[in-house]
Amino acid sequence: MTETEFLETKARWVWEETLRIHRRSAETRVASSLSPIEIFVVLYYGGLLRQDPANPRWEGRDRCIISKGHGSLCMYPILADLGFFPISLLETVCRRGSYLGGIPDPVIPGYETVNGSLGHGAGVGSGIALALKRRGIDRQVYVVVGDGELHEGANWEAFMFAAQHRLDNLTVIVDNNQISMLGRTDDMVSHRDLGRKFEAFGWRAVDVPEGHSVNAISHALRECRACTAGVPHAVIVNTVKGHRVPGLHDTPLSHVTAIKPDLIDQLLNLDK
Amino acid sequence: MTAGTIVKPKAMRDALLEALHEAMQTDPEIFFVTADFGSPMLDAIRTDHPDRFLNVGIAEQNLINISAGLALEGFTVFSYAIAPFITMRCFEQIRVNLALLSEVRSINVNLIGVGTGYSYVVSGPTHQCYEDLTVMRGLPNMQILSPSDHIAAAALAARCLARSGPKYLRLDAQILPALYDQSSFALDEGFRVHAKGERVCLVATAYMVHTALKVAKILGAKGISVGVIDLFDITGFDEEKFSTLLGDYAGVVTLEEGFVGRGGLDAMMFDWVARRGLPLRIRNVGVSGGYRFELGTREELHELVGIGIEAVCSAVADFVRSLSPILDNSRSVFLGGDK
Numbered sequence: 001m002t003e004t005e006f007l008e009t010k011a012r013w014v015w016e017e018t019l020r021i022h023r024r025s026a027e028t029r030v031a032s033s034l035s036p037i038e039i040f041v042v043l044y045y046g047g048l049l050r051q052d053p054a055n056p057r058w059e060g061r062d063r064c065i066i067s068k069g070h071g072s073l074c075m076y077p078i079l080a081d082l083g084f085f086p087i088s089l090l091e092t093v094c095r096r097g098s099y100l101g102g103i104p105d106p107v108i109p110g111y112e113t114v115n116g117s118l119g120h121g122a123g124v125g126s127g128i129a130l131a132l133k134r135r136g137i138d139r140q141v142y143v144v145v146g147d148g149e150l151h152e153g154a155n156w157e158a159f160m161f162a163a164q165h166r167l168d169n170l171t172v173i174v175d176n177n178q179i180s181m182l183g184r185t186d187d188m189v190s191h192r193d194l195g196r197k198f199e200a201f202g203w204r205a206v207d208v209p210e211g212h213s214v215n216a217i218s219h220a221l222r223e224c225r226a227c228t229a230g231v232p233h234a235v236i237v238n239t240v241k242g243h244r245v246p247g248l249h250d251t252p253l254s255h256v257t258a259i260k261p262d263l264i265d266q267l268l269n270l271d272k
Numbered sequence: 273m274t275a276g277t278i279v280k281p282k283a284m285r286d287a288l289l290e291a292l293h294e295a296m297q298t299d300p301e302i303f304f305v306t307a308d309f310g311s312p313m314l315d316a317i318r319t320d321h322p323d324r325f326l327n328v329g330i331a332e333q334n335l336i337n338i339s340a341g342l343a344l345e346g347f348t349v350f351s352y353a354i355a356p357f358i359t360m361r362c363f364e365q366i367r368v369n370l371a372l373l374s375e376v377r378s379i380n381v382n383l384i385g386v387g388t389g390y391s392y393v394v395s396g397p398t399h400q401c402y403e404d405l406t407v408m409r410g411l412p413n414m415q416i417l418s419p420s421d422h423i424a425a426a427a428l429a430a431r432c433l434a435r436s437g438p439k440y441l442r443l444d445a446q447i448l449p450a451l452y453d454q455s456s457f458a459l460d461e462g463f464r465v466h467a468k469g470e471r472v473c474l475v476a477t478a479y480m481v482h483t484a485l486k487v488a489k490i491l492g493a494k495g496i497s498v499g500v501i502d503l504f505d506i507t508g509f510d511e512e513k514f515s516t517l518l519g520d521y522a523g524v525v526t527l528e529e530g531f532v533g534r535g536g537l538d539a540m541m542f543d544w545v546a547r548r549g550l551p552l553r554i555r556n557v558g559v560s561g562g563y564r565f566e567l568g569t570r571e572e573l574h575e576l577v578g579i580g581i582e583a584v585c586s587a588v589a590d591f592v593r594s595l596s597p598i599l600d601n602s603r604s605v606f607l608g609g610d611k
Contacts, residue, residue, distance in 0.1 A: 106376045112344070114376075117368045123334050124369055127341015131303075134323060135345065154365065157334035 007214035011041045017077035023264045025094040028102050031254040032071030035177040035239035042217045044078050053083035056109040062139050063128050065112055067121020068146035070103040084110040119152025126162045129170040143172045148180025162232040163202030171224050171233040177241035183252040198234040211239035279450035284443040285386050287422035289313035291429035296321050303342050307335040307353040332357050336365035343379035355385030355401040370438035371411040380436040389479050389529025391445035393570045397563040406535035408440045415439040416506040420481035423452040427459050444479055462505025471595050473499035476527035484527050487584045496592050522595045523553040532558025555591045557584050
């Protein structure tokens with residue numbers, strides 16, 4: 001199996017598992033968890049993140065801040081598969097006694113910070129990146145944000161700060177599915193030309209038009225790792241909200257839409 | 273009451289920053305972050321420790337988030353801005369990335385807010401701060417420290433270094449007379465008894481301790497003896513000792529330079545007395561009405577909003593009279609007759 005096939009197989013499995021979790025716990029937000037799957041798969045399986053599942057707070061880890069917390073249900077199968085917690089816990093999402101909630105919190109092994117309240121990850125991640133630099137620790141900080149989340153002004157305070165301090169160990173990955181709760185971001189407060197906005201703030205920006213291509217994402221992230229420009233990196237991944245699920249795929253107002261169990265069964269069987 | 277040696281007054285922030293500057297010489301884990309807010313002592317920190325000093329600009333939300341990030345990597349962080357901005361402009365950042373996050377991750381972030389109450393006298397309601405106790409009290413895990421002079425403010429440095437978790441240090445912007453000297457001040461109990469009285473004790477915090485002492489003196493000259501306590505550790509005072517002390521009184525008057533009846537020191541005291549089941553009557557002195565735009569000295573502003581010396585003297589005297597033994601007797605006779 002090639003690296004690409006390996007990552008694609010993982011992405012396919014994570015997509016299925018995410019739907020299975022949603023089938024068991026319909027209250028989970030599934031549409032925004034289907035757009036960043038390939039991003040997380042590349043980070044966690046593609047040799048980019050140094051992590052130790054047996055010791056989630058290992059000092060030598062690369063820090064991954066999942067700022068769009070409620071759109072990261074797909075992280076549960078990934079963390080379980082890698083051994084951060086037993087895979088059987090995937091059966092317990094949103095259940096009494098489980099730590100796997102509808103919006104993940106750092107009681108879950110593998111999660112660094114409080115997420116879901118939007119617009120916090122970029123600032124906290126910048127503080128971490130600066131601390132690592134000041135300590136002379138050569139580790140990367142990845143912050144995964146949603147594009148809708150970028151309406152929160154605190155992000156832009158952090159972006160100015162990160163450029164000022166030349167935090168080249170910081171990469172912000174935008175899950176640019178272009179839809180937030182009530183519709184398309186372009187129709188409410190547009191962030192068209194997002195890459196140019198980052199560049200105007202002193203960042204290096206890379207667009208990934210094929211946002212569900214593991215190769216394209218991997219290539220962009222490796223380019224950031226190799227870059228010696230001495231500035232922070234923004235990788236704008238053009239994804240599709242509700243990816244490959246009829247009724248959700250690129251559909252406004254799908255944010256809290258639940259998928260009918262029959263449809264999930266059909267999707268999982270048809271594609272097998 | 274006050275200690276024998278005369279201590280030259282100093283700004284609280286300079287005293288605290290001086291202590292931190294000294295600590296930074298030997299402790300490489302201290303990081304100082306400001307939201308473009310200064311002080312002469314800050315220049316020394318910036319010059320001597322440029323690698324552990326940051327100015328995030330006028331951006332309090334980012335101030336909190338950057339501080340949280342530094343703290344997650346093990347630094348002891350001091351974050352510095354004007355009081356209303358560092359508490360209310362970035363309240364949700366404080367809630368999520370300090371109060372909430374500290375449930376799960378060990379972080380030591382110390383918010384230093386300068387300008388409590390009316391201490392930015394001519395700057396008006398944006399820079400004055402009458403709500404910080406209310407909002408910060410609402411957060412679990414948040415330690416609140418409210419010193420009344422620069423000696424107490426400086427002593428907080430050691431506390432912040434020794435005890436982890438998020439904290440809010442509320443400092444006056446003006447230079448206030450010293451109430452303590454180094455040898456007479458101890459943080460441990462979280463409060464300090466300045467005077468013992470007969471029926472009523474004034475429990476004050478920050479600037480209002482100065483008011484309470486003046487009121488006690490004036491009333492003392494009129495034969496009304498009231499106690500005075502400086503409560504500076506709002507969230508961590510020694511409850512047993514405090515309880516024993518207040519056991520000698522029939523009533524308590526809280527004094528705060530913040531809105532009265534809106535969840536500040538007054539609410540804290542009501543709640544605490546109720547939880548302890550103490551037979552104490554309570555009166556509250558605090559800013560009444562709403563936001564005001566009048567100009568004047570701090571004392572004049574205090575008179576306007578009902579926390580000036582004269583108003584407090586008369587409120588306390590009335591309260592003392594209402595608790596007088598004669599009234600108690602008549603009440604017990606009445607109750608007796610009712611049976």
